[in-house]
Amino acid sequence: MHILLTRPLEDSKDLIMRFKELGHQVSHLPVITIEKKDYEDPNYNEFRGIIFTSSNAIKNLDISKINKDIFCFCVGNATEKIAKEKGFQNIFTAEGNVSNLKEIILQNFDPKNGNLIYVSGELVSYDLDKELKIEGYYVKRIINYSVSSIEKLSDEFVGQLKNSIPEIVFIYSENSARSYLNLLKKYNLIDNWMDTNLMCLGEKSSAVLNEIKWKKIFLFNPGEEEYLLYKI
Template identity: 25%
Template sequence: MDAPLMRMLVTRPEPDAQSTLARLAALGIEAVAAPVMVRQTLDTSLPPADGFTAMVLTSTNALRALDERDMLARYRHLPVFAVGDRTAMEARAAGFDRVSSAAGAFADLVNAMTIARVPGPIFYPAGRHQSADLAGALAPLGVMVATAKVYEMVAVEALPADIVAQLGGGIDAVLCYSRRTAQIFAALAGDVPVDRRRHLGMLCIAEAVAEPLLEARFSRIALADRPDEDAMMALALAFAREQTGP
């Protein structure tokens, strides 16, 4: 068996972190997970499904939160607009029959809904911390959005000591999947020396994710071609091969 190409750190929450570790291992890349956020389901009041024309999903965490509250059945009859293919796949697995994927980022989702001329009102189960405003984006179209904050991603207080030590030497790259993840990681990795930050590869799913890392003086940034897991795996493999050779 070939030796691992290098060692990477996965910062995304569970259970997604384990899926990413498995995919990296299949590429011959050794990796370790240190999620910087933990999901908590919120006991928010949820609206009845009557009257909604569709449901929007920008994260699989919304599905998980609804499932934990045993509320998925209430909304399964609604067509679903998902931000990406992974979220769409999870929605289908959860029993939703009419699911479409914008196959991209938030702007792609808004564009897809604009083209579809969804009349509204729309149900949007979301996280407490939102990186974009769906209601504001659809307001010019006259589409009403009912947002219910069904989960919260809570930042961990510290990285494990062994991970901090490896960031000083041993971990070659860090995978970041959201802007908030990058912000939290940058804060938790404050003791990593500046010269080390210049050499540590930061693999980001989008340009917006890289911005807080650059502000924290992590300067070796690489961006995925698309905001999805397949593109992140391609980025990780390309980065590893660049460092170690084919």
């Protein structure tokens, strides 16, 4: 099968290699770029819990001053994996959904236990910090990265895509979905996907791309990509 991956290369290279080992054709179209933002380091000793709604939040954070035994709340498995690699020990993980993450925090962290710090990108689709404050938590938010859309493709890549439309496309965020949709419109590719299966990380991502006619739409969690190939 021909598979199109849309995450930045750092997040896609292992999957690209795995799919190629399985005999699939893989195209790579990173639709967003991640840019680190300057932020002021807080006194981490004032916090008993830390929240990550993206693996990029961890990758762009100086964790040298953070006690790795702190309560660590991650939005999904991909974020949990990076947290473990960085040394965090006391991890609680949702299944890729920020509203579920809120419930996990409510169940496992009493606001009387101390303060929370929330590390995220500039744009979020769910105001987790505000929701937690309503529940009586003290939450400090740090913004340590921003997301920019890719706005131009090479003529060579567009030609290759038109000649061989992938059977599967993976989309990992709402921002990625918007960027992907804009690229398809810009290069007159909007009507080419009737035989393509769309794999989306969450309903909000798939909703952005509902105006395109797909063969089927599947929702998935990070780590399920290979499994999904056998559902088609």
